Amino acid sequence: MILIMISRILFLIFVVSMIQCSPLVLDFSVEQIKLDTITYRKGDVVKPFEAFNFDEGQWIAYLFISHSDQQDLSKEMPQGRKFKTTDRILLKEMQENWKFIYTDGDVATLESELILYHNGKLVFRSGILLNEKRQGLQNRQYGWLEATPRCILSRYCKKLKKVRWPIILK
Secondary structure, eight states: OHHHHHHHHHHHHHHHHHHHSOOEEEOOSOBOOOOOOOOOOTTOEEOTTTTOOTTSSOEEEEEEOOGGGGGGBOTTSOSOSEEEEOOHHHHHHHHHHOEEEEOSOOOSOOOOEEEEEETTEEEEEEEEEEBSSOEEEEETTTEEEEEESTTHHHHHHTTSEEOOOSEEEO
């Protein structure tokens, strides 16, 4: 009887912590990140979604905001830590309007993430910074990409829908 009560309490603590903290992402998908073949120079404009055809297949974008990024988050962003979209029109708008300056550098490790799946396969993953002073992406392919204009990321990320479930299966 006591063992059952302890199990239930531990399970409840787990569920509450998952709702309040970072999501548990169980990703069993195949990674199919295609690296950009263009060689960029400092100051070049990069459009990381340019090669994607959002008219074909199923697309899902997830945005995970880390606890540490919440305090400096752009005021445009709604409250929450987990967001997603399957809206092709929104993804196409992001594809067209998200432009970044290639800096040929890196920033400190970003804890928030933007992840994009096509037909259940991971095709894009990047750290993301969405604060009032600076916005951009950081990933292994490009390093730090500075958003231009500065608030373009939050302008579109605020349109993603809040995810309430703490466990995300892919």
